[in-house]
Amino acid sequence: MAEVVQHVVDALSLGGIYAALTLGLGLLFSVMRLVNFAYGELIMAGAFAMYLLQDTPLLVLVAGTLAVTIGVALVTERVAFRPLRGVDPMTLLLASFAVSVMLQNGARMVFGPIAKGVAPYPFLEQDLIIGSVRISVLDLTGVVLTAALIGAVAVMLQKTVLGMQIRAAAEDAEMADLLGVKANRVIAAAFAIAGVLAAVATLILIFQQGAVSVTVGFLPVLIAFVAVVVGGLGSLPGAALGGLLIGATTGLLDAALPTDLAPFRDAFLFSIMMALLVIRPQGLVPQKEARV
Amino acid sequence: MIDRQAAVGVLRRYVWVPAALIGAVGLAWVITAIYGDLVVTRVVTLALLHTVWVVGLFAYSGNSGMMSFGHVSFAALGAYATAYLTIPAGLKPTVFPDMPGYLSWLLDIQASFPVALLVSGLVAALFALVLAPAIVRLAPLQGAIATLSLLIIVHTVLNNWTEVTRGQSTMIGVPADLGLGGAAIGAMGAIAIAWALTSSGAGLRLRASREDAIPARAVGVAIGRERTVAWVTSAFILGVGGGMYTHFVPTFNPDQFFLAATFTIVAMLIIGGMKSLTGALVGAATLSALSEVLRRVESGHIGELGLPAGSAELMLALFLLLMLGFRPRGLTGGREVPWPGLLAGRRGGGVLGAPRGVRRERRSET
Numbered sequence: 310m311a312e313v314v315q316h317v318v319d320a321l322s323l324g325g326i327y328a329a330l331t332l333g334l335g336l337l338f339s340v341m342r343l344v345n346f347a348y349g350e351l352i353m354a355g356a357f358a359m360y361l362l363q364d365t366p367l368l369v370l371v372a373g374t375l376a377v378t379i380g381v382a383l384v385t386e387r388v389a390f391r392p393l394r395g396v397d398p399m400t401l402l403l404a405s406f407a408v409s410v411m412l413q414n415g416a417r418m419v420f421g422p423i424a425k426g427v428a429p430y431p432f433l434e435q436d437l438i439i440g441s442v443r444i445s446v447l448d449l450t451g452v453v454l455t456a457a458l459i460g461a462v463a464v465m466l467q468k469t470v471l472g473m474q475i476r477a478a479a480e481d482a483e484m485a486d487l488l489g490v491k492a493n494r495v496i497a498a499a500f501a502i503a504g505v506l507a508a509v510a511t512l513i514l515i516f517q518q519g520a521v522s523v524t525v526g527f528l529p530v531l532i533a534f535v536a537v538v539v540g541g542l543g544s545l546p547g548a549a550l551g552g553l554l555i556g557a558t559t560g561l562l563d564a565a566l567p568t569d570l571a572p573f574r575d576a577f578l579f580s581i582m583m584a585l586l587v588i589r590p591q592g593l594v595p596q597k598e599a600r601v
Numbered sequence: 602m603i604d605r606q607a608a609v610g611v612l613r614r615y616v617w618v619p620a621a622l623i624g625a626v627g628l629a630w631v632i633t634a635i636y637g638d639l640v641v642t643r644v645v646t647l648a649l650l651h652t653v654w655v656v657g658l659f660a661y662s663g664n665s666g667m668m669s670f671g672h673v674s675f676a677a678l679g680a681y682a683t684a685y686l687t688i689p690a691g692l693k694p695t696v697f698p699d700m701p702g703y704l705s706w707l708l709d710i711q712a713s714f715p716v717a718l719l720v721s722g723l724v725a726a727l728f729a730l731v732l733a734p735a736i737v738r739l740a741p742l743q744g745a746i747a748t749l750s751l752l753i754i755v756h757t758v759l760n761n762w763t764e765v766t767r768g769q770s771t772m773i774g775v776p777a778d779l780g781l782g783g784a785a786i787g788a789m790g791a792i793a794i795a796w797a798l799t800s801s802g803a804g805l806r807l808r809a810s811r812e813d814a815i816p817a818r819a820v821g822v823a824i825g826r827e828r829t830v831a832w833v834t835s836a837f838i839l840g841v842g843g844g845m846y847t848h849f850v851p852t853f854n855p856d857q858f859f860l861a862a863t864f865t866i867v868a869m870l871i872i873g874g875m876k877s878l879t880g881a882l883v884g885a886a887t888l889s890a891l892s893e894v895l896r897r898v899e900s901g902h903i904g905e906l907g908l909p910a911g912s913a914e915l916m917l918a919l920f921l922l923l924m925l926g927f928r929p930r931g932l933t934g935g936r937e938v939p940w941p942g943l944l945a946g947r948r949g950g951g952v953l954g955a956p957r958g959v960r961r962e963r964r965s966e967t
Contacts, residue, residue, distance in 0.1 A: 399741050403921070407921040418915070419909075422910065531753065572760075573758065573761055576761075579750040586739065586747055590739050
């Protein structure tokens with residue numbers, strides 16, 4: 310029983326991280342048809358901010374990480390993606406791939422190729438013991454934090470003027486533009502929100518892993534991308550659903566795979582996702598014509 | 602008169618482009634063989650090996666318009682297949698001390714290098730055929746992400762199946778017997794196969810679907826089937842190319858078939874011009890030359906100081922980004938080698954692959 314609860318918390322914590330990432334990616338795709346591979350480098354930038362700030366109080370570290378990811382998100386939008394607005398989605402995807410390689414190698418020039426350690430704050434390393442169940446404070450914080458953040462973003466999208474404009478632009482950018490929605494403002498806002506989501510995912514992810522390197526963001530974001538596609542590219546609820554699903558699947562695989570197969574976890578994970586795509590090429594929450 | 606026109610038409614459609622490109626490869630071979638020192642020969646050989654990979658990627662991505670980030674895994678499959686077949690039998694027990702019993706036949710099989718390359722290509726093609734149902738039905742963006750997952754799957758397996766693949770340890774014992782000539786012949790073969798596909802009916806239908814899927818489907822193009830043909834053919838080229846690569850390096854591990862290699866061949870194809878075979882060659886040549894110059898600057902051979910590690914790749918990525926912004930169709934603009942005007946009696950544009958190529962082709966047939 311205790312073990313089951315632990316696995317559930319693990320899966321929820323992973324699912325929360327992925328849902329935050331998928332929502333960020335989904336948001337960017339919705340407002341400007343951008344499949345943003347450079348999203349992983351927001352995580353990388355946030356992670357290096359954490360590395361540099363690790364001896365400061367928690368509040369400074371969180372603020373610094375937020376500032377860096379939002380900053381990098383806005384700069385990439387302004388410098389790389391705004392000039393390319395309106396080109397076909399495949400060119401945008403390739404451009405984001407180039408931006409990703411540039412940021413990664415820029416960081417490699419500054420920090421070197423070797424992974425660096427980030428020690429979590431002592432209170433995060435403690436375990437909460439309820440009866441026979443041990444839950445790490447970090448995992449629990451992660452679940453609560455990501456759930457709160459996703460909820461906040463959902464409320465923001467539904468209830469505020471900015472959120473309504475973002476949804477309108479996602480639905481039909483041209484129409485929204487005609488009705489006076491400022492594309493620059495909406496897209497910059499989407500990038501900023503994506504930056505916040507990335508920062509929270511980074512904080513939890515890096516404290517869990519305890520190390521940062523230039524490639525730290527690649528795999529989580531790739532997993533998140535597959536989740537977005539499985540959830541249904543272009544649908545925000547689909548994105549969040551895909552994130553939760555892939556977190557849960559990862560947790561399940563961690564629990565179910567025998568030790569000698571454990572290193573192959575990602576291969577299993579991606580195979581399952583590809584199998585899902587065979588069954589539903591348009592994703593779980595289909596948005597547009599996605600198959601031929 | 603009509604016969605002559607028909608002959609010129611055949612020449613122009615089936616022979617001119619591959620002949621010109623194969624001639625260019627031959628010229629590079631001859632010039633390098635005569636004038637090149639050791640370093641230049643090595644750089645040109647590597648460029649030709651990259652050409653095989655990029656031409657293979659073009660066979661699928663160029664014709665179908667579907668970008669693939671997974672093609673390097675076909676090269677990886679070919680590389681390991683060639684290694685199993687050509688590492689001398691006497692060495693194998695040392696190289697693979699922990700090979701599990703059910704795969705012990707891998708220690709016994711042996712083939713000559715050309716046969717091994719053929720088998721490598723076929724293994725990659727078979728793997729592609731199995732995956733085809735999952736890949737060919739997807740829309741471009743979904744397809745890009747699915748092929749990237751394929752790359753991760755293959756890399757994870759190669760990296761962790763240590764008893765069979767040596768995992769992160771370097772593969773040793775592969776004979777280093779591929780030189781400039783072998784690489785040039787390989788590139789010529791890849792060009793011939795890719796053009797055979799491009800100028801075939803399947804290639805024409807596929808490019809029609811690339812330009813506009815819905816009308817193509819309306820006139821009866823089975824997009825999935827045509828994409829499968831191109832996907833499997835290009836996997837074959839990559840499989841052979843991966844095998845060739847092992848006999849050049851000749852030590853490698855799974856990391857050589859991962860993101861850096863993927864970025865390189867995708868950038869080569871985009872920068873050259875994704876929609877033409879000529880573009881694949883131009884991109885491979887341009888980027889090979891550029892990255893060699895950048896590498897020398899980075900290591901301090903040119904200029905005084907040298908730059909921190911990573912700056913060469915950063916510059917290449919910046920180049921790709923600028924190309925996407927200012928010349929998204931690539932250096933060739935997606936056109937093939939122009940048909941020389943004096944033969945046709947008029948100034949020729951592209952034959953196939955240019956944006957209007959499909960339409961132009963149809964007109965010349967009716």
